[in-house]
Amino acid sequence: MAGTPEFIVQNYETLAERAQTRSFGLIEEDVIVLDAETTGLSVQDNRLIEIAAARLRGREIVDRFDTFVHPGVPIPDEIVRLTGITDADVAHAPSPEEAVALLEDFVGGCPVIAHNAAFDRSFIEAVKGGVRVSDVWIDSLALSRIALPRLSSHKLSNLAELFGCSAVSHRAIDDVEALCGVWRILLVALSDLPRGLMRRLADMHPDVPWSYRPIFSFLAGEDPDAIFSLAAARTEVLRAQAPEERIDADNLPFLSMPTSEEIRAHYAPGGLVNRMYPEYEPRTEQVQMACEVRDALATGTHRVIEAGTGVGKSIAYLVPLAEAARRNRVTVGVATKSNNLADQLIYHELPRLAREIEGGLTFCALKGYDHYPCLRKLERLSRSDAEIKTTRDPADTLTAVAVIYAYVCQSPTGDLDGLGIRWRSVNRADLTTPSRECARRLCPFFPDKCLVHGARRRAARVDVVVTNHSLLFRNVAADGKILPPIRHWVVDEAHSIEREARRQWAVTVSADESRSIFERLGGERSGALGQLIRNLAGSDAMTLYMGLSAKAVATVQRASLAMAEVFDGVRDLARRGRSDGYDAANIWIGPDMRESDGWQHFLPIALTAVDALEEAQRNVSSLVETVAEDKPDLVVDVADGARRLKEMLDGLDLIVKGENDRYVYSLQVNRRLRAGGESLTAELLDVGEMLAERWLPEVHTAIFTSATISIAGAFNHFERAVGLDRLPQGSSRALHLDSSYDFDENMTVVVAGDVPDPRNRDAYLGTLEQLLVDVHIAMGGSALTLFTNRRDMEDLYARVEPKLAAVGLELACQQRSASARQLRDHFISEKSSSLFALKAFWEGFDASGDTLRCVVIPKLPFSSPTDPLACERGLREERAWAQYALPEAVLEVKQAAGRLIRSSSDVGVLVLADSRLVTKGYGKKFLSSLPTSGYQRIESNQVGRYLELWRRAHER
Numbered sequence: 001m002a003g004t005p006e007f008i009v010q011n012y013e014t015l016a017e018r019a020q021t022r023s024f025g026l027i028e029e030d031v032i033v034l035d036a037e038t039t040g041l042s043v044q045d046n047r048l049i050e051i052a053a054a055r056l057r058g059r060e061i062v063d064r065f066d067t068f069v070h071p072g073v074p075i076p077d078e079i080v081r082l083t084g085i086t087d088a089d090v091a092h093a094p095s096p097e098e099a100v101a102l103l104e105d106f107v108g109g110c111p112v113i114a115h116n117a118a119f120d121r122s123f124i125e126a127v128k129g130g131v132r133v134s135d136v137w138i139d140s141l142a143l144s145r146i147a148l149p150r151l152s153s154h155k156l157s158n159l160a161e162l163f164g165c166s167a168v169s170h171r172a173i174d175d176v177e178a179l180c181g182v183w184r185i186l187l188v189a190l191s192d193l194p195r196g197l198m199r200r201l202a203d204m205h206p207d208v209p210w211s212y213r214p215i216f217s218f219l220a221g222e223d224p225d226a227i228f229s230l231a232a233a234r235t236e237v238l239r240a241q242a243p244e245e246r247i248d249a250d251n252l253p254f255l256s257m258p259t260s261e262e263i264r265a266h267y268a269p270g271g272l273v274n275r276m277y278p279e280y281e282p283r284t285e286q287v288q289m290a291c292e293v294r295d296a297l298a299t300g301t302h303r304v305i306e307a308g309t310g311v312g313k314s315i316a317y318l319v320p321l322a323e324a325a326r327r328n329r330v331t332v333g334v335a336t337k338s339n340n341l342a343d344q345l346i347y348h349e350l351p352r353l354a355r356e357i358e359g360g361l362t363f364c365a366l367k368g369y370d371h372y373p374c375l376r377k378l379e380r381l382s383r384s385d386a387e388i389k390t391t392r393d394p395a396d397t398l399t400a401v402a403v404i405y406a407y408v409c410q411s412p413t414g415d416l417d418g419l420g421i422r423w424r425s426v427n428r429a430d431l432t433t434p435s436r437e438c439a440r441r442l443c444p445f446f447p448d449k450c451l452v453h454g455a456r457r458r459a460a461r462v463d464v465v466v467t468n469h470s471l472l473f474r475n476v477a478a479d480g481k482i483l484p485p486i487r488h489w490v491v492d493e494a495h496s497i498e499r500e501a502r503r504q505w506a507v508t509v510s511a512d513e514s515r516s517i518f519e520r521l522g523g524e525r526s527g528a529l530g531q532l533i534r535n536l537a538g539s540d541a542m543t544l545y546m547g548l549s550a551k552a553v554a555t556v557q558r559a560s561l562a563m564a565e566v567f568d569g570v571r572d573l574a575r576r577g578r579s580d581g582y583d584a585a586n587i588w589i590g591p592d593m594r595e596s597d598g599w600q601h602f603l604p605i606a607l608t609a610v611d612a613l614e615e616a617q618r619n620v621s622s623l624v625e626t627v628a629e630d631k632p633d634l635v636v637d638v639a640d641g642a643r644r645l646k647e648m649l650d651g652l653d654l655i656v657k658g659e660n661d662r663y664v665y666s667l668q669v670n671r672r673l674r675a676g677g678e679s680l681t682a683e684l685l686d687v688g689e690m691l692a693e694r695w696l697p698e699v700h701t702a703i704f705t706s707a708t709i710s711i712a713g714a715f716n717h718f719e720r721a722v723g724l725d726r727l728p729q730g731s732s733r734a735l736h737l738d739s740s741y742d743f744d745e746n747m748t749v750v751v752a753g754d755v756p757d758p759r760n761r762d763a764y765l766g767t768l769e770q771l772l773v774d775v776h777i778a779m780g781g782s783a784l785t786l787f788t789n790r791r792d793m794e795d796l797y798a799r800v801e802p803k804l805a806a807v808g809l810e811l812a813c814q815q816r817s818a819s820a821r822q823l824r825d826h827f828i829s830e831k832s833s834s835l836f837a838l839k840a841f842w843e844g845f846d847a848s849g850d851t852l853r854c855v856v857i858p859k860l861p862f863s864s865p866t867d868p869l870a871c872e873r874g875l876r877e878e879r880a881w882a883q884y885a886l887p888e889a890v891l892e893v894k895q896a897a898g899r900l901i902r903s904s905s906d907v908g909v910l911v912l913a914d915s916r917l918v919t920k921g922y923g924k925k926f927l928s929s930l931p932t933s934g935y936q937r938i939e940s941n942q943v944g945r946y947l948e949l950w951r952r953a954h955e956r
Helices: 006-013 015-019 077-083 096-107 117-125 140-147 156-162 172-192 197-202 213-221 230-239 260-266 272-276 284-299 313-328 339-356 375-382 394-410 451-459 469-477 494-505 511-521 527-536 542-576 597-628 632-657 687-694 716-722 761-779 790-806 820-829 868-876 880-897 923-929 940-954
Strands: 029-038 048-057 060-068 112-114 137-139 302-307 332-336 363-365 464-468 488-491 507-510 584-588 663-670 679-684 701-706 732-737 747-752 783-786 811-813 834-837 854-857 908-912 936-938
Touching: 006 015, 006 172, 015 172, 029 077, 029 096, 029 117, 029 172, 048 077, 048 096, 048 117, 048 172, 060 096, 060 172, 112 117, 112 172, 117 137, 137 140, 140 156, 140 172, 140 394, 156 172, 172 213, 197 213, 197 394, 230 375, 230 394, 260 284, 260 313, 272 313, 272 339, 284 302, 284 313, 284 701, 284 732, 302 313, 313 332, 313 339, 313 464, 313 488, 313 701, 332 339, 332 469, 339 363, 339 464, 363 451, 375 394, 464 469, 469 488, 469 494, 469 687, 494 679, 494 687, 494 701, 494 716, 507 511, 507 632, 511 527, 511 542, 511 632, 527 542, 527 597, 527 632, 542 584, 542 597, 542 632, 542 663, 584 868, 597 632, 632 679, 663 868, 679 687, 687 716, 716 732, 716 880, 747 940, 761 783, 761 790, 761 854, 761 908, 761 940, 790 811, 790 834, 811 820, 820 834, 854 880, 868 880, 880 923, 908 940, 936 940
Parallel strands: 029 112, 112 137, 302 701, 302 732, 332 464, 332 488, 363 464, 488 701, 747 908, 747 936, 783 834, 783 854, 811 834, 854 908
Antiparallel strands: 029 048, 048 060, 507 679, 584 663, 663 679
């Protein structure tokens, strides 16, 4: 991995040589190395076709086992191509039962080593008698992640090539030979880990069966007096890599930048980008965008760039951005919405750019707290008295702890996302800490040794930082205390930043959060307070501590009861309020509500809770401050509770009083639950105002880019949303760059202009039902229908699905319990499947090719008239609907249309089934904002026939 300390690199480079002379005694005597080949990946649907094994004694293979297995079914062509094993090879081979019986005799109960052992073991044990082969299976893949945490890949083929072992060929016997060589290298690498770590790992939770424990115990015995210190290991690895500080661009009069001609040369044949991507072909719009980014950086001005699909935005902005960082020794930033794009930049574009750009390039990713291991929790979980929370195999948690220990002992920076941890059986919350729960100055690893807090300091020493919108806006709210001082930003996928900023800056007081705070704090015998009281028993200042503890416990209990009454009151208010929510009521706390009888009943309850929270927070803080003077390590969890009480107090006081007119206030209740899920929220009304006050003045250049920013060619809505309209004239410039795709040729827009008004529900649903059936049958499936509300979606699904099933077409629906990811994966994998979906699929969903040939939008996505933000805007501005709701709906339709054409070869139809597009004047804004130059207006009962003709003309 990039950024590996040099002493770690040198250790890895000598592993193969040292493995030739090291001896490991009993742990390398009579172990079996095994590999199996199968007809596929699923143990339920596939069969064994080859099993190979070798018996190791020391450095020698003393016996071998290899047999084909008759699977009882033909071997798929792709498996034949991969392995070279044919039906003729297995025609006279033993049956699975016979082969596994022979294997059992060969293994003789010895430990079995396999790379991704769960796969081989599942196929072996699926055969009758397979469970008798061995009780001990050691996964060399997981072990390699512990032994060699700085490798970017732990595939057996990569390990074998890297360390000069026998080559992997997807034949079981060859893979066994390779793993025999790799096995000793893993043992040497484990012994290279910091002194005492093997003992720490071996002693973790001895009651949990764990196949690696004997290995760690043996290696610990080689250095029995060693004591492991994570703090010392972190100090060593950080000392080994201390890159040069970057300059704060505020201290530069201007940026030195290449000329526009030099930028164009980077995109020319044989230039920088061509070296990054040998098959690259120059695109006029991409070069134009790169030059705009260059000009913005050189002049310290901002840009809004709408670049159509296919322009290649990331390469257009990365090259001039990297030049700015490299030439001026400053750190620049890229903020994205999705993890997919961030990973694409970090793992693909930036490494290629770093290899080809003169002088190289350094970069890193900064993510939220839950992406990084908490070292304090890691130390706690490694102790046997800590509870392992999992509904599956607790050994997976021990493996995760071991992987993280090894990784943080060799890695100055890094997160959990690429460590191969089995999160299905490991409780992520046991290994990470939310921002609110972070001990900060009370933690022994704060700040530099901590991966979260140290990340900001280390990010200040690289050229390019990649982060997400949420972290960028949390940094603004935290007055720049999260990210390094970056003055030049590209904000990609910028169409969504107003919504994300409002979400990040919202103040919320929820029943679930309140319950969590009081449960964590506990009382005299439970939670953090109870633990503190037990720890303080017998101390010199016991009388003082017990008095403070008693006051804290009593006031926390009163505050807990008061907050419970607040949320009962919230639910009562929801019964009186007006909301269009199907399940979740989202109700505006406006002037009418604050003057109502219900609010007059609720207000004293809420103010009593404010007083109770204030008293509890004061007493808990006093306890923390007093104990921390002598025993700071004992009050970490109670201090977190004090901070969270203060946040809840401030939030409740803000919302109940409602005096700050920069916010819109609301309450939320889940109507499907009798209790729980209630919350009170304050959201900023004008995000642009805060950006213009607190972020843009500190930023020299902000490049906002997306494929969907303008409304009918105008950018004023976006500029107002992000605060650019508050800046001096000439501070920014907006431009549109056409897509490199031919939308007029590839995309057809159909408007069904006669769909009845939704208020006439029977006629509306009846017409839509027939339209949707016709569309799906005409297109042969491969349709995505995007709804604005669950009620319509579920009603229409119940009507349409049986009719499509009757003609052999599959239709899925985004039910409440459905996984959006699984729905996406299934839709993409099944060419003719169709999907009814909600908000999660309106943007960020990619399904290129024939898997998606039709997008249907039954209703324009206007915000609900009872939405609190819309209500507050309507109260304050006469033309609020035209200023906000209309352009936001236009952008959502543009995003939805963008799901259809994801490559230059895609073709598809966008069906808009809202008659307001042709009966209302504002309909032109929607239609003129689409990437096509025209549309077809067709009666709803003729849409199916039209699509049949379209499909014949475009069938591949």
